[in-house]
Amino acid sequence: MRTFTFYERASRAFDDYPSLSKFLVLFTVSGGGLVAYAEANPSTSSYTVVPSEAEAKKKKVVVLGTGWAGTSFLKNLNNPTYEVQVVSPRNYFAFTPLLPSITCGTVEARSIVEPIRRMVRKKKVDIEFSEAECIKIDAANKKIYCRSITNNNLNGTEEFAVDYDYLIISVGATVNTFNTPGVVENCHFLKEVEDAQKIRRTVIDCFERASIPTVSDEERKRILHFAIVGGGPTGVEFAAELHDFVNEDLVKLYPGIKDLVKITLLEAGDHILNMFDKRITAFAEEKFHRDGIDVKTGSMVVKVTDKEISTKDLKNGGGISTTPYGMAVWSTGIGTRPLVKDFMMQVGQANRRALATDEWLRVEGCDSIYALGDCATINQRKVMEDIAAIFSKADKDKSGTLTVKEIQEVIDDICERYPQVEIYLKNKQMRSIVDLLQASKGDVAKESIELNIEEVKSALSQVDSQMKNLPATAQVAAQQGAYLAKCFNRMEECEKNPEGPLRFRGEGRHRFRPFRYKHLGQFAPLGGEQTAAQLPGDWVSIGHSSQWLWYSIYASKQVSWRTRALVVTDWGRRFIFGRDSSRI
Amino acid sequence: MRTFTFYERASRAFDDYPSLSKFLVLFTVSGGGLVAYAEANPSTSSYTVVPSEAEAKKKKVVVLGTGWAGTSFLKNLNNPTYEVQVVSPRNYFAFTPLLPSITCGTVEARSIVEPIRRMVRKKKVDIEFSEAECIKIDAANKKIYCRSITNNNLNGTEEFAVDYDYLIISVGATVNTFNTPGVVENCHFLKEVEDAQKIRRTVIDCFERASIPTVSDEERKRILHFAIVGGGPTGVEFAAELHDFVNEDLVKLYPGIKDLVKITLLEAGDHILNMFDKRITAFAEEKFHRDGIDVKTGSMVVKVTDKEISTKDLKNGGGISTTPYGMAVWSTGIGTRPLVKDFMMQVGQANRRALATDEWLRVEGCDSIYALGDCATINQRKVMEDIAAIFSKADKDKSGTLTVKEIQEVIDDICERYPQVEIYLKNKQMRSIVDLLQASKGDVAKESIELNIEEVKSALSQVDSQMKNLPATAQVAAQQGAYLAKCFNRMEECEKNPEGPLRFRGEGRHRFRPFRYKHLGQFAPLGGEQTAAQLPGDWVSIGHSSQWLWYSIYASKQVSWRTRALVVTDWGRRFIFGRDSSRI
Numbered sequence A, B: 001m002r003t004f005t006f007y008e009r010a011s012r013a014f015d016d017y018p019s020l021s022k023f024l025v026l027f028t029v030s031g032g033g034l035v036a037y038a039e040a041n042p043s044t045s046s047y048t049v050v051p052s053e054a055e056a057k058k059k060k061v062v063v064l065g066t067g068w069a070g071t072s073f074l075k076n077l078n079n080p081t082y083e084v085q086v087v088s089p090r091n092y093f094a095f096t097p098l099l100p101s102i103t104c105g106t107v108e109a110r111s112i113v114e115p116i117r118r119m120v121r122k123k124k125v126d127i128e129f130s131e132a133e134c135i136k137i138d139a140a141n142k143k144i145y146c147r148s149i150t151n152n153n154l155n156g157t158e159e160f161a162v163d164y165d166y167l168i169i170s171v172g173a174t175v176n177t178f179n180t181p182g183v184v185e186n187c188h189f190l191k192e193v194e195d196a197q198k199i200r201r202t203v204i205d206c207f208e209r210a211s212i213p214t215v216s217d218e219e220r221k222r223i224l225h226f227a228i229v230g231g232g233p234t235g236v237e238f239a240a241e242l243h244d245f246v247n248e249d250l251v252k253l254y255p256g257i258k259d260l261v262k263i264t265l266l267e268a269g270d271h272i273l274n275m276f277d278k279r280i281t282a283f284a285e286e287k288f289h290r291d292g293i294d295v296k297t298g299s300m301v302v303k304v305t306d307k308e309i310s311t312k313d314l315k316n317g318g319g320i321s322t323t324p325y326g327m328a329v330w331s332t333g334i335g336t337r338p339l340v341k342d343f344m345m346q347v348g349q350a351n352r353r354a355l356a357t358d359e360w361l362r363v364e365g366c367d368s369i370y371a372l373g374d375c376a377t378i379n380q381r382k383v384m385e386d387i388a389a390i391f392s393k394a395d396k397d398k399s400g401t402l403t404v405k406e407i408q409e410v411i412d413d414i415c416e417r418y419p420q421v422e423i424y425l426k427n428k429q430m431r432s433i434v435d436l437l438q439a440s441k442g443d444v445a446k447e448s449i450e451l452n453i454e455e456v457k458s459a460l461s462q463v464d465s466q467m468k469n470l471p472a473t474a475q476v477a478a479q480q481g482a483y484l485a486k487c488f489n490r491m492e493e494c495e496k497n498p499e500g501p502l503r504f505r506g507e508g509r510h511r512f513r514p515f516r517y518k519h520l521g522q523f524a525p526l527g528g529e530q531t532a533a534q535l536p537g538d539w540v541s542i543g544h545s546s547q548w549l550w551y552s553i554y555a556s557k558q559v560s561w562r563t564r565a566l567v568v569t570d571w572g573r574r575f576i577f578g579r580d581s582s583r584i
Helices: A005-016 A018-023 A068-076 A096-102 A116-120 A193-211 A217-223 A233-253 A278-291 A338-346 A383-394 A404-417 A419-427 A433-441 A453-460 A474-489 A491-496 A544-556 A561-577 B005-016 B018-023 B068-076 B096-102 B116-120 B193-211 B217-223 B233-253 B255-260 B278-291 B338-346 B387-394 B404-417 B419-427 B433-441 B453-460 B474-489 B491-496 B544-556 B561-577
Strands: A059-064 A082-088 A092-094 A113-115 A126-138 A143-148 A159-163 A166-169 A225-229 A262-267 A294-297 A299-304 A308-313 A320-324 A327-330 A355-357 A369-371 A376-378 A522-527 A530-535 A539-543 B059-064 B082-088 B092-094 B113-115 B126-138 B143-148 B159-163 B166-169 B225-229 B262-267 B294-297 B299-304 B308-313 B320-324 B327-330 B355-357 B369-371 B376-378 B522-527 B530-535 B539-543
Touching: A059 A068, A068 A082, A068 A116, A068 A474, A082 A116, A092 A116, A096 A193, A096 A233, A113 A116, A113 A561, A116 A126, A126 A159, A126 A338, A126 B193, A193 A217, A193 A233, A193 A327, A193 B126, A217 A225, A225 A233, A225 A320, A233 A262, A233 A278, A233 A522, A262 A299, A278 A294, A278 A522, A278 A530, A278 A539, A338 A355, A355 A369, A383 A404, A383 A453, A404 A419, A404 A433, A419 A433, A433 A453, A474 A491, A522 A544, A530 A544, A539 A544, A544 A561, A561 B561, B059 B068, B068 B082, B068 B116, B068 B474, B082 B116, B092 B116, B096 B193, B096 B233, B113 B116, B113 B561, B116 B126, B126 B159, B126 B338, B193 B217, B193 B233, B193 B255, B193 B327, B217 B225, B217 B255, B225 B233, B225 B320, B233 B255, B233 B262, B233 B278, B233 B522, B262 B299, B278 B294, B278 B522, B278 B530, B278 B539, B338 B355, B355 B369, B387 B404, B387 B453, B404 B419, B404 B433, B419 B433, B433 B453, B474 B491, B522 B544, B530 B544, B539 B544, B544 B561
Parallel strands: A059 A082, A059 A166, A082 A126, A166 A369, A225 A262, A225 A327, A262 A294, A355 A376, B059 B082, B059 B166, B082 B126, B166 B369, B225 B262, B225 B327, B262 B294, B355 B376
Antiparallel strands: A092 A113, A126 A143, A143 A159, A299 A308, A308 A320, A522 A530, A530 A539, B092 B113, B126 B143, B143 B159, B299 B308, B308 B320, B522 B530, B530 B539
16 A cells, blocks of 8 residues: 555665765764664564563563663664563653754754664564653562653553563763752753753743843843853853854844843853863863853852852852843753662662762672663772782782783783773883883893782882773763673673683683773864864864764764754754744 | 855745745645745844834734734735734744644644744834733723733743734634533643644653553553544544554554554544535545544534543434543634633624624724634625615616616626625526526516516525635635735725725725635545545545645645745655654
8 A cells, every 4th residue: 555665665775774874974983873773573572472482581681761871782782582671761762962952943852862662673682662760679679660651641650560680770860950959940951852842942932031022121131141050061062052043043033132142151160161172171261252152160050049040259259149040051960860879778889979880880789780871880990909819810820929921911801900000001101011010110121020019019009090980971871881782692602701801809701891981082062163072082173174073973873864864954954944933 | 254155045045036936846726825025124123223203103003813814914914104013922833734744743843833033024014023922902992911921930921011003813713622521621632733742742652651561451452542523624634644653653663552553533423524525525434444543423522531531422312422542632623712702792792703804804893903814704794684775876877676787887896795696696507696687587688677676685585695604724814814914005005096896885985805715725634645635616636646736735835945845854754764753
């Protein structure tokens, strides 16, 4: 009956050969974001299928969340011996780095979301999805409790329990208000697609409200004051988007009030974009100054009421000043979700911000529970804590001293198990650990070096200072998801033939290599078709060319051909027709 | 600073030459829906401009509503001697015939809306917009009272009054629930863009809820039962869209529950689409039967609870039956808005459904207030009421009888003033009124006919039976808006040289010709790329070719190049990628 076989064929071609996407983009730093769900599997449902004996033995993996980490895990998992149950209140994956673009209509919300069911439907692995929120993890009984999301029309909520063999916690984080009074009640956040849509409506509301003829000029100024709290990449990008929206589109439609618009960016630190190179920070601050965006660094927000925002001036004596505002957006960092908080209490991590895992992403103290993305941090082993074990493992002849030969035999394992060693050497411009030991030993010839444990300790004493927590970014979460999926894909294989580094505190080798984050660079769009890019190797690029690099990479990183086509057409439409200002 | 001059130029070309749109479409029945806002007027704001003496004299026109009628008026008004104030709770125009497409994501909401400010910004006429709701019309003082729409973030509502010289009421209608209990609380409507978006989310909710593993099969069946009340074009189109959405897209993503889905269309009358040709009704009923959509005619909904819908079987004795449902959509006709109801009380029209106007769209009894679109009906003059006046005006020699010559002198005026005469003649297959008089007089030769008043009365006695109210459609509203704008454009000119028909009950001629509706045909999309079209001259076409005609006309009728491009790309995207099922 269907007559559009051509279209269907075209569509199938898109789905089957994701590598076609390379034609679309000008440059790609990495194709790692592309999906491979080419294989067709006609029956992925378990509703009507009575499990056969083989299926009944399948290990049950439960994934919580459909953000970057969870989705990346699902995309990369291709071992059909698992039965996967995904539980998330959102039945879609959202390409969150484009959220600031949605707030002003540069890109439409629909263009950056992809249903999870659609992403996994052609996979060989048996994956089920439930639109529900996990409300409790019962690690003792390997069970989670879920509640289907609230809905007025469908009368109440449904609760149910799910058993698991492996649990993957990738529920992300909430907004961190630092308990500032009034923030939850009066500020907008920018974590979810709905948040961005609400901001868009509110911006238009502000302009419409300020256009009502009886509103006083003072009130108009208040309504059109947009305050953004937090000078990180999200806050900066939103400020830039808003400035472009106002100056490229809204000034034409609201000519009478355009001069009353004011955008303020409040940052408690000394500079905005402080995780970026200083050149980028300086450029951004200068550009915002030229654009008329008021950047107030050293300003800590202490209170927000419905009409006023109070800040403490950290630079000049800590005086409190109060400014009227129309709309405030809060983007100052991340906090812990209640589910994760509750689980952390259970596993004795009550005082942390995020779930501590080992380098294999396993939650500390829970063998079959993994945590990745914004809700987790990797608690890296310190060299100094294990130094005795390392020494005794390396000292094969039990002589009490290490020779260069002995060191060289374990050096790869040390570097793999303790990545801070490599970073430290790199920063000190040394080629190998032998150089480091030599430096501490003085001018002895390399071959004749022999160190006792105290000498090794003193040589390595500074190494742990290089340990850093990974940033809470999409890039980290996606790499963690992909890493974990690859571990799961080869679980049995690696059980037999471990491929990880030597266990210094135990016997044998670790099953897998530990997770290693590979930083591919970071962008900060600054508006006016200019972007700052910081790429690996301290390569910094700012301007229009970076904007095109940004377009290319963000297009190539879309999870499906559908979203890729939509995002690109959205950009094209914005160039031609401008942004829409309808209040929907 | 802007580097995209090519895009800007292209954009300007689109705006300036709307006739370019003809290239896009295959067929157009009429180009009447296209906008002409080519002229640039750099200063349309009055906020900063002190009114000059010339401006101070401008007549103030207030337009309520930004639907089809109001927008069509604004688009066609080009007399710069007016100062126009538009008041509407929606700052955009929505192309409502595509609302059913939005419910299932065939077209995106953003693609069918256009900001009013954008539509009028290049017009020569001074047009201001306020996003507010009119809450009271004070006809005695020529003033309206408005309230800016409620908004949590901006703290309370702002009230203000606006004076007018002419008031144009085009606020549309509400949903008519016929006071059926439970409808407002439990049913979805399909009047506004927000309604359509909510329906879309709820459809996905139903599928997700039915996928929760612990839900019983009976409950699953209930949740997946979609009840549509009202077999008019909207209800039928929504049923067809939903069927396509389920069968083309959702079955692939929810394979386990696809067989539980049921769509029921409830219609109190004997047939669905009863305003269409019988062939279309029969085809639609048969197609829906084949598709598995349960069409229940003669079923009047008497009660809706949160989980059940009760219907009375009008065909078989009036028994009440109750069916569980998951989502219900109510589209059974239109009711009166509170503002209009209140105003009707003021002007002595309390018992009517809509504001009565004369053939020039003036509200009866209010000289400077006009009403158009769904909130108004034209109260057409009956020939029999005016027959004495007509006779005496035609009987120039006051002989007490009318000769053919005398009749022929006024015949054009009669036909123009009383359009029912022409319709009656056409239905009786007569060429002119003389044939009608002759028929009543018997076999007398045409030239020698002479009739007294009683004979004229008896000849015309059946003529008024042809009077029909115009349907509450976008087409009628748009034509009324355009008609009224043309009257306003030539108000002074026609004051001096009236161009309307003879005033039979007064002296001289009417200023303008009365409004005449020209029916351009009607579509009923039935799903599966098939549409029924009923075009003027009883031309009926059903099938795939009509679907393409529908695509062409709906594309050509879009109010801007932006929405046209978006709607067409939405259709293309649907062909290639299917509809999105993300719950946003």
